[in-house]
Amino acid sequence: MPKVLFIASHRQGRSPGQRFRFEQYFDFLAGHGFKCELSHLVGPADDQFLYKPGHFLKKLRFVRRCIAKRRADVARMRGYEIIFISREALMTRSTWFERAFRRGSAKIIYDFDDSVWLSNVSEANRRWGWVKDASKTSKLIALADLVFAGNNYLAEYARKFNGRVQVVATTIDTEEYLPRTVRPEGPVVIGWSGSITTIQHFRYAVPALRRLKAKFGDRIAFRVVGDGNFHHEELGITGLPWRKESELNDLRAMDIGIMPLPDDEWARGKCGLKGLQYMALGIPTLLSPVGVNTEIISHGINGFLPRTEDEWVEQIARLVEDADLRARLGAEARRTVEERYSVKAWQGTYLKHFNSLLEQGQAIPA
Numbered sequence: 001m002p003k004v005l006f007i008a009s010h011r012q013g014r015s016p017g018q019r020f021r022f023e024q025y026f027d028f029l030a031g032h033g034f035k036c037e038l039s040h041l042v043g044p045a046d047d048q049f050l051y052k053p054g055h056f057l058k059k060l061r062f063v064r065r066c067i068a069k070r071r072a073d074v075a076r077m078r079g080y081e082i083i084f085i086s087r088e089a090l091m092t093r094s095t096w097f098e099r100a101f102r103r104g105s106a107k108i109i110y111d112f113d114d115s116v117w118l119s120n121v122s123e124a125n126r127r128w129g130w131v132k133d134a135s136k137t138s139k140l141i142a143l144a145d146l147v148f149a150g151n152n153y154l155a156e157y158a159r160k161f162n163g164r165v166q167v168v169a170t171t172i173d174t175e176e177y178l179p180r181t182v183r184p185e186g187p188v189v190i191g192w193s194g195s196i197t198t199i200q201h202f203r204y205a206v207p208a209l210r211r212l213k214a215k216f217g218d219r220i221a222f223r224v225v226g227d228g229n230f231h232h233e234e235l236g237i238t239g240l241p242w243r244k245e246s247e248l249n250d251l252r253a254m255d256i257g258i259m260p261l262p263d264d265e266w267a268r269g270k271c272g273l274k275g276l277q278y279m280a281l282g283i284p285t286l287l288s289p290v291g292v293n294t295e296i297i298s299h300g301i302n303g304f305l306p307r308t309e310d311e312w313v314e315q316i317a318r319l320v321e322d323a324d325l326r327a328r329l330g331a332e333a334r335r336t337v338e339e340r341y342s343v344k345a346w347q348g349t350y351l352k353h354f355n356s357l358l359e360q361g362q363a364i365p366a
Contacts, residue, residue, distance in 0.1 A: 002358055003079060004029070005106075006038045007070075007097075008086040013244055014042070016195075017113055018086055020170045020273055021150070028347045034354060037080075039073050041066045041091070051196065066090055070097045077104045082357060084109045087116055088140065093133030095140060102143045107357040110140055113150035113170055115269030117157065146357060150271035151292040166353060170271040172280040174342045179282030179334060180252040188216075188320045191223040191254030191283075193274050195242065199227045201267075204260040204288075208312035209235055212320070215313075220320055225250045254283050255326060256319050260312070261288040272296045276341050279303065279333035284319050284326045286312070296341070302332035 008018050026036045042050060046062055049055040070089055074097060077083060083106045089097035101108060117137040141147055141161045148168040149155035158165045190209065192202045202224060209222060213235060224230050228241030240250055251257075257278030261267040268291035275296060278285040287293040289305040297303040304319075306312040319326050339345060 001033055001035050002081040003035045003037065004082040004084055004354070005073065005077070005080040006036060006084045006086065007073065007089050007101075008038060008040055009088075009091060010042050011040045011044075012038055016273055020172065021086065021111055021113055021148075021168075022084065024171070024173050024343055025347060025350050028343070029351065029354065032351055039069065041069060063092065073097070074100045077101055077106060080106045082107045082109060082354065084111060085140065085144075086111050087114075088136070093136060095136050095143075098140050098143055107145045107360070108143060109146050109148060109353075109357070110144035111148040111168075112137070112154060112158075113269075113271045113273075115154070115157075115266045118266050118269075145360070146353060148353075151269070151295075153268050153291055168349070168353075169341055169346060170273050170276065171341050171343050171346050172276050172337050174280055174334075174338050174344065177248065177277065177280035177337075179330070183255070187219055187221040188255045189221050189223050189253055190256045190258060190316060190320075191225065191251070191278075192258050192260075193225040193251060193277065195226045196229065199224075199230055199239075201259075201261055202230075204262065205258055205312065206232070206235070208309050208316070211309075211313050212316055215317065216320055223250075223254055248281075251277060251281055251283070254278065256316060257283045257285045258312075258316070259285070259287045259293070261290045261293070263288070263290050267291060275303075276337055279330075280337040280342075282330040282334045284329035285333055286315060296336070298336075301329075302336045303329055 006022060009015065010018055012023055013019060029036055049058050050062065067090065083101050085098060085101070085108065117134050138161045141158050144162060145164060147158045147162050147165040149158050149165055150168065150170050152167055155165050155167045190212070192205070194202060212220060222235050222237050224237050224239040226242045227239045230239030231237065243250070257275070259275045261270065270291055272287065272292050275285050275287045275293065279302070285297070285303040286306055287297050287303065289307055294305065297305050299305045304315040306315050
């Protein structure tokens with residue numbers, strides 16, 4: 001049975017970038033003869049300080065533990081046929097561990113789903129910015145036997161450094177993501193889902209939401225999922241923290257899902273995950289027409305692609321006023337995910353790439 005070592009930052013079930021890129025394929029791969037093992041760095045105790053300001057000594061000890069963990073991975077790498085690296089082996093400027101894996105016999109897959117070659121340090125860890133080097137991404141891409149890029153924009157970047165690049169979409173398990181069967185009484189809920197690092201994107205929608213609140217009053221309500229510290233008194237929003245156990249119900253409470261983005265290089269690398277989550281649940285969805293969003297949404301058919309503040313207001317208002325339109329767009333959105341962005345639609349491709357690597361024989365040390 002071929003063994004695959006997945007190298008990633010977070011434990012299973014914690015990070016959206018891991019859950020919707022590769023973790024949800026573990027059972028399928030196991031059913032087709034692959035033994036999958038995840039080696040992660042961030043544990044539950046680390047969550048308490050890692051993304052908060054300060055805690056210098058704890059963060060220093062965390063880095064030392066990570067280095068020790070990756071040294072242990074290198075020491076045992078000969079027991080694996082494939083090493084799958086999600087973004088980076090270590091959250092620093094180092095490429096030492098990836099180069100060490102390259103010198104072994106295992107085939108290397110490098111997977112990324114954001115414009116990770118751009119500097120993007122959280123405000124809480126601004127003082128640690130010198131530890132990271134986003135430009136190392138090109139070196140990691142060059143080391144790989146195969147690169148999985150989340151969309152065409154990312155793939156174009158990767159092909160500058162490696163000719164073995166495949167677009168592998170971020171996908172949804174549509175057997176888990178099932179639409180609600182009954183809508184509760186109450187206001188039409190306009191919702192956004194993200195994290196403490198992407199809440200800045202929600203703020204792009206606030207001017208339009210203010211206008212909608214003035215127009216509809218108590219007929220609408222707003223929901224923010226993913227940042228429990230977010231508050232907006234005027235709009236009546238108290239953010240909900242991300243919780244795996246309640247994630248689906250937190251999303252199902254939405255009648256309309258929004259994903260506003262700026263049109264910049266970082267946003268053009270996004271893989272549309274939040275929009276796909278809404279769509280899989282049959283929630284009518286509005287996405288900024290940036291990057292892969294224009295491939296996911298056919299405007300007016302399975303969702304809307306508003307560009308200006310006026311368009312955001314007009315298109316959300318249409319959905320608020322027309323329950324049949326919400327149902328129709330939501331059903332088409334669900335169909336789009338099932339056919340083009342579901343685990344079921346992509347699992348054969350995933351397996352094909354893994355088997356193809358094994359058929360190529362031994363990796364050639366760099």
